[in-house]
Amino acid sequence: MLFAELIYALTGIGLFVLGLRGTLLRRSLLGRILAINICGAGVFLTLIAIAYRGPGLSPDPLPHALVLTGIVVAVSATALALALGRRLRESEDE
Amino acid sequence: MSDLIGLALVLLGLTFFVAGSIGVLRLPDLHSRLHALTKADNLGLGLLCTGLALIDGGVLNAVKLFLVWLLVLAASAAAAHMIAQQAMRQERK
Amino acid sequence: MMATQLWQITDLLLALLALGLGWAAVSSRDLKRSVVFFIAFGLLLAIIWARLRAPDLALAEAAIGAGLSGALLLSALRDEGETAGVDDIQRGPIAALLSLLSIGLAAALAWVLVYTLGIADPVRMADEIAAQISNSGVTNPVTAVLLNFRAYDTLLELAVLLAAVLGILALGPARPAYRAAGPLLDGLIRWLVPLLVLTAGYLLWAGAHAPGGAFQAGAMLAAAAVMLRLGGHPGAGLPGPPLQRLLLTAGIAAFALVGIALMAAGHALLQYPAGWSGVLILLIETAATLAIATTLAMAYIGGRPVGWGPEAPTTKTVHNEERN
Amino acid sequence: MSSLPVWPVLLPLSAALLAVLWPRRSAWIGMSASLATLLAVMLLVSQLIDQGPLTHAIGGWQPGLGIALRADSLAAALLLMSSLVALGVGWYATGYFSSIGRQAQFWPLWLLLLAALHAMFLSADLFNLYVTLELLGLSAVALAALGGGRAAVEAALRYLTVGLLGSMAFLAGVALIYARYGTLDMLALAQAIEPEPAAWTALALMSAGLLVKSALFPLHFWLPPAHANAPAPVSAALSALVVKAAVYLMLRLWLDLFAPALNPAASWLLGLLGAAAVLWGSWNALRAQRLKLLAAYSTVAQLGYLFMFFPLLMAQPAGAARDAAFGALVLMALTHGFAKSALFLAAGMIQQRAGHDRIEDLGGTARALPVTTFTLALAGVALIGLPPSGAFLAKWQLLSSAFALGQWLWIPVVAIGSLMAAAYMFRVLGYAFGPGDAVRHPLADGREEIPALLLALVATAILGLGGALVWELVAPGALQLEAS
Helix, strand or coil: CCHHHHHHHHHHHHHHHHHHHHHHHECCHHHHHHHHHHHHHHHHHHHHHHHCCCCCCCCCHHHHHHHHHHHHHHHHHHHHHHHHHHHHHHHHHC | CHHHHHHHHHHHHHHHHHHHHHHHHHCCCHHHHHHHHHHHHHHHHHHHHHHHHHHHCCHHHHHHHHHHHHHHHHHHHHHHHHHHHHHHHHHHC | CHHHHHHHHHHHHHHHHHHHHHHHHHHCCEHHHHHHHHHHHHHHHHHHHHHCCCHHHHHHHHHHHHHHHHHHHHHHHHHHHHHCCECCECCCHHHHHHHHHHHHHHHHHHHHHHHHHHHCCCCCCHHHHHHHHHHCCCCCHHHHHHHHHCHHHHHHHHHHHHHHHHHHHHHCECCCCCCCCCHHHHHHHHHHHHHHHHHHHHHHHHCCCCCCCHHHHHHHHHHHHHHHHHCCCCCCCCCCHHHHHHHHHHHHHHHHHHHHHHHHCCCCCCCCCCCCHHHHHHHHHHHHHHHHHHHHHHHHHCCECCCCCCCCCCHHHCCHHHCC | CCCHHHHHHHHHHHHHHHHHHCHHHHHHHHHHHHHHHHHHHHHHHHHHHHHCCEEEEHHHCCECCECEEEECHHHHHHHHHHHHHHHHHHHHHHHHCCCHHHHHHHHHHHHHHHHHHHHHHHECEHHHHHHHHHHHHHHHHHHHCCCCCHHHHHHHHHHHHHHHHHHHHHHHHHHHHHHHHCCCEHHHHHHHCCCCHHHHHHHHHHHHHHHHHCCCCCCCCCHHHHHHHCCHHHHHHHHHHHHHHHHHHHHHHHHHHCHHHCCHHHHHHHHHHHHHHHHHHHHHHHHCCEHHHHHHHHHHHHHHHHHHHHHHHHCCCCCHHHHHHHHHHHHHHHHHHHHHHHHHHHHHHHHHHHCCCEHHHCCCHHHHCHHHHHHHHHHHHHHHCCCCCHHHHHHHHHHHHHHHHCCCCHHHHHHHHHHHHHHHHHHHHHHHHCCCCCCCCCCCCHHHHHHHHHHHHHHHHHHHHCHHHHHHHHCCCCCCCCCC
């Protein structure tokens, strides 16, 4: 087990839990969206950490592709959530 | 030899970044903070890019690094201008 | 020896900084601060991707994770106006209990992960991908996975993007435009937009053999659109609605048409014939780049542009069933 | 290699594109695609009956490196249900959404949702499942918000955040599986997974994510507002199909993939939560003031029954008894799918005609909308579990398995749950048949009433009388991924 792999994988877990807790504790939509994104980033970091195989070997490209997919999915969800939030505010003003 | 000079330039560049960051934290008002940040970062990045180009040695990468510096320069000038403008608008209110 | 230790110190610093920024973003009561911390977190993540030898991700994260998400969040903050700012974060015994549970969960997950990495085989899929990459039509392994080995995931991912933007379009008209930019910003935009388009073209082309590809290129184009909109162009440089519809669907359409054509020729879905992989991948990626760029740009605009096809009645006059 | 598994995904997906391109023709495109999809599913089922499970390796790559689609009998049964329900719901929607603008908003999202569902039923790859979950989630949220009203948007937002958290937990489990076993292909994983911390933790994470999405008590809080405030065709699809998708994945994980790594006792937790869901959901349905809210709480309760099957299935060795219980579970899920979609469509009908869906003010509905009221009654028969509905057979089998295994606890729950279901359905019918003039605009156009009625008939009569066929299709070999 490599030092870097271990450190970043554990950091990923930390971010995952941090995001989870934040989503449950925050009240505002924007804060929740941020927290969910951090939560996802934690999972991504763990995946990329286990793909890393040291300076001599090229890393495992499969998790890289998965995380790239995940990043795009995350931004889609963020955009939809923010648009829903805006619609909600407008309907409160009406 | 060029490696050593390059390294020295990189380190010098980094001290400018540190100075700029301290400036942002310590200076009293927005305008002087902006001044510290943009001046120090632009100069710091210039030194950093030059240093990296020397260490790398290739011409193509040197051109790329120069372009990076140019882009950041343009962006930070525009950003600083807009922040200052907005601040002035708010002060006038 | 010295170098190893330096790397370890760097890793520790980056990891701690990531945790610190993540913490600051989720626990700051001031939402403006949260968003700024989040953008910084995204940029730091891009550095970490580069450190872990994932340059494709570093590009995508900087452009999408930090850049576009950041732009979306900042616009949302602006829309909320003066009321935005302070978030009510739950406190008290429930929050304390939740924090305690979080610590327990993190510890349990960490133990399982360390234990698992101790016994797992670190080769995983890497060798098989390396063995087959010469048959994939490209030499960048990440592109090979995204556009060939697991192209079906990418197809469905484009559908996710489409679903999100259709949902946004259904919610209402576009956000009001920004006021026209001053001469300085205008000059910068004039200068940057062509550069971004050029970079997008390069990334699309380079994706076959170097870091880059449809997603990074699409994000660059979308960034150009965001710049244009911020500079006071309400349409963000997009073409008219009929063409927008075509562009939104272009990525999935290219996938589907190539897939169906290949099946008609007796292949499996998306089984590229030998020698054709490179060309077909570039074709699909070009269409996907345009689709991704249009989708992200329209998501940023945040609603139906003027002249977007048959209008649904507004909320006030809708069916009875929607009034509760 | 069969190319049939591709079409149930590709047809609705391509149609979604066409519906975006030709918004004025979207209803026509959508209905043609729904018919074509049903046809493709029927071909798939007939080939499956002849040849056993079908596989399609996408890109021609071997699974693991690539992604395979796989249609076994469980997947086929659910595909059949979803394409039939989709046809009924789509037919109804052509009349329900009055303006072309609404139609043009509904159809592309609806077709994407259908593609996501079918992709999920057919996927044999864990990460691909994550992508289908997200596609399903985002299109469902967008559809739920189509009403645009305050309550609908608020419910959709909560639905979205909860769903995203669920997906993240699922993805974390997938990451752990890949870290340990080095593959995402479910056939290979079924061989490789062992009883060890990585497998247990991954299952816990993925199950937590899926339980949120399948709204198992006490994680059901998001479901009633989202399902009750969406436009009626969307509510029907959400309740009948979308929550079922998460239950389907739970089945795959617990009974197929992780079965060798599990202690059967772990499934008691699911069973107990299921029992609580039956009681809690039924109680709230009984107290609901609005018909659509009643239908949504009834979904919470009916999902509970499905989870009560888990401890029964896990406690039995492979064999005829277990196959029978499994067949009953599938029959229960199918019956609920048809009955609940019919109930929501009928409720939408009443809401449109009466201007509201307050149960106590529904007097006179039976006179003005006889076919719709009959549909309500038929759906009620299936939800209560009276003969000849499919649910009757399923509950019967549930009880007899519980007797045989000595798991006495489930017996009173089934009895009480059924009585409560009878109470809440008869309450609605009582008001509907009572005096009053709730519905002032009698029906001019019959096409909206027919699909709901047909769906209810499938639930009550066809699945009940033809239950044996479902059994035969589903039972043998459905639970042996590794053996096939």
